[in-house]
Structure formats: C-alpha cells, structure tokens
Amino acid sequence: MKKGISLRMRLTLITSLLLTLMCISFTVFSIQSANEIFSISEAQSYNMEEPVLVTETEESLNDYAEYGEPVAADADTFSNVSLIFMGISIVIGTLLMYILSGIALKPVRKLSKEIETIDKETLSNRIASFSSGDELNKLSNSFNGMMDRLQEAFEREQRFAAAAAHELKTPLTVIKTEIDVLELEEEPSDKEYIECLAIVKKQSNRMIDLVKELMNLSAVKEFEQEYIVDLDKMVQEIGQELSVLMRDKDIAFNMNLISCKIKGNGVMLKQALSNVVENAIKYNIEHGKIEVIMIRVDKICEIFIVDTGIGIPVEKKTLIFEPFYRLDKSRARSMGGAGLGLALTKEVIEKHRGTVEIIDNNPVGSKFIIKLPIA
Numbered sequence: 001m002k003k004g005i006s007l008r009m010r011l012t013l014i015t016s017l018l019l020t021l022m023c024i025s026f027t028v029f030s031i032q033s034a035n036e037i038f039s040i041s042e043a044q045s046y047n048m049e050e051p052v053l054v055t056e057t058e059e060s061l062n063d064y065a066e067y068g069e070p071v072a073a074d075a076d077t078f079s080n081v082s083l084i085f086m087g088i089s090i091v092i093g094t095l096l097m098y099i100l101s102g103i104a105l106k107p108v109r110k111l112s113k114e115i116e117t118i119d120k121e122t123l124s125n126r127i128a129s130f131s132s133g134d135e136l137n138k139l140s141n142s143f144n145g146m147m148d149r150l151q152e153a154f155e156r157e158q159r160f161a162a163a164a165a166h167e168l169k170t171p172l173t174v175i176k177t178e179i180d181v182l183e184l185e186e187e188p189s190d191k192e193y194i195e196c197l198a199i200v201k202k203q204s205n206r207m208i209d210l211v212k213e214l215m216n217l218s219a220v221k222e223f224e225q226e227y228i229v230d231l232d233k234m235v236q237e238i239g240q241e242l243s244v245l246m247r248d249k250d251i252a253f254n255m256n257l258i259s260c261k262i263k264g265n266g267v268m269l270k271q272a273l274s275n276v277v278e279n280a281i282k283y284n285i286e287h288g289k290i291e292v293i294m295i296r297v298d299k300i301c302e303i304f305i306v307d308t309g310i311g312i313p314v315e316k317k318t319l320i321f322e323p324f325y326r327l328d329k330s331r332a333r334s335m336g337g338a339g340l341g342l343a344l345t346k347e348v349i350e351k352h353r354g355t356v357e358i359i360d361n362n363p364v365g366s367k368f369i370i371k372l373p374i375a
C-alpha cells in the first residue's frame, strides 16, 4: 500500500502554514505601523527643537543626531524582536498543533486498530461504540452495520455452498453405489446393466438440472433492468405456457388482471412469476384451482397467486425462500424440484425493488403476494 503523509502531519502542516501566513502578515503590519509611529515621533522630536534648525548650523545637525539616531535604533530593535517573536510563535504553534492533533486523532487510531483485528475468522466481532456522539461514533456504528450485512451475506453464501454440495453429493452417491453393486456381480445380466444405466442417466439429469438452476441463480446478480414490462401480458403468457401442466391435473386457472407496467427485465421477471405459478400447479390437488389477481395500490402493482394446494405451514413462510429448502424433500424431488425456484423469485423481485411473501389463505392452499413498483 502506498504510504502517504499521515493525517496528523497533514493537519500540522496546514495549521503551520496558516499560522506562518498570519504571523508574517501580522509582523509586517506591526513593523510598518511601528516605523510610521517612530518616524512621526522622530519628526515631532525634531520639530520641538525648530528654533535650532532655523539656521542649519553644525549644532543643529548634532541635535538631529541626538534625537534621530535613538529613534531609528528603536525601530530596528522593534523589527528584530518582532521577527524573532514571529519565528518562535510559528515553531511553538506548530509543535502544539502536532501534539494536539495527536490527542484529537487518538480515537481514530483506536478505531483503525480495532478494525485491523477483524478478519474471516472474527467476522462476528464488532468495534466498541464511541459514546462521544460525534462523527467517530457515527463511523463506528456505520462500520458495525456494514459488518452485520457482510456477515449475513457471508453466512448465506456458506449455507448455500454447503447445501449445493449436499444436493450434488446425493446423485453422485447413488451413481457410485449402483456401479459398485454392478461390479460385485460376476456376470451381470443385460437387465442389470439397463437398470444401472437408467439410474445413472436419471441422476446425471438431476445434476444437470441442478447446475442449470444454480447458474440461473448466479445470473440474477447481473442483468439489465432498463426495459418496460407489461405484467398483465406476462401473466397471460405464463398461463398459456403452463396450461399443459394444468390440464394434466385438471386445474382451473382464473385471471383477474389490470394493466401494469413496470421497469425491469422481462426475462428474469417472467422466470420469477412462472416459478410461483408452476409451484401452484405442482403442489396443488387434482381438480384444484389457481387464481391470479392484480390490483394497484398507489404506485405499487400487487399480484396475488392463490392456489388450493397442500398449503405452507405458517412457521415455514420465510424458510421456503431459502435456497434448497423444501417442505417435503422426497415429494419435491420426485417433482424435479431442487428448492431453488423461490430463492430465484425472491432475488429477482427484490432486484426490482419489490417484495414477495406468503399470506394466509383460508381454508386451504397457499397465497403468494408479489409487490412491484410501477414505472
């Protein structure tokens, strides 16, 4: 790191410069004023002896010397003393500033030392708050706030990596076990080969889907949001695209839409909304019902997605937005879900300055509400 001039030194130099300028102007002004006073008093002293000066005799010149020289000498002495005093003032002022700025900056050094102790292992450490109520207090509070957010993000990433590894480990273990079992057979039959291959294929497809979903989720971090998106048209398209799935389960799909335009990314938003509607189909009952209702509240477009499915317990309402979280793992897995759909929905909606949550849906089923600011 480039080592620049310290804040303490900078403060001292600036103050010293100011002090020097002020001392010089004050001294110059004093010397000039003193010289004027001396020359007036010199003239007055000389005029007092005017009769002597009427005729410029040798005596009068002696008088001039008698009164004039001490006055000039006094002026010189005053100038010298002023200059010396100026020099001393600047030196003492600079030294004092150096000492005082050191005292004033002591809390900053303390803060910096405390910050230096925080690293990956001590991420939960916080710096002691300054009770002074000044800028340092605000700085330490802001720093602690930033650390809270960073720690949360770091822990979320860790949980995510662990869950992703776990998800990938399961199909890999299944594949390995199948191959090990086949190896144990002295002469495996064609049927056993075919069965093993089918399992390997199924598990590899599962891993491919998982990796695709992971890539989708990481793509959420960088997408453009400069487009105007028609939410009502988007919901209609989603309904059409998923109609095959609904038909399979004989699910009725009703829409009550209003015109809503928002600024964002149509592709990502469609994926986000589609995930919720797809879940409403996946976790619905045969001959169930899905309703999508749109209303406008001030400058917010609210989209309700209501289904008559198995429902979500109150205590799990926030958990289901966590990556890889599934209420019923085996059931969700059999439907091809890795538990990443709603995590992606949440990320996308929040990127559009919106919210997504679950509200009570009596007597059965789930009710999602998505709020997005209108363009």
Ligand code: ADP
Pocket: 275, 279, 280, 283, 307, 309, 310, 311, 312, 320, 325, 326, 327, 328, 332, 333, 336, 337, 338, 339, 340, 341, 342, 343, 365, 366
């Ligand atoms: P998945 O791919 O498993 O569906 P999601 O992230 O989309 O992953 O959903 C997470 C979990 O939330 C699902 O596994 C399911 O248990 C639950 N869930 C989501 N939507 C609904 C719904 N409409 N009704 C009941 N449960 C739901």
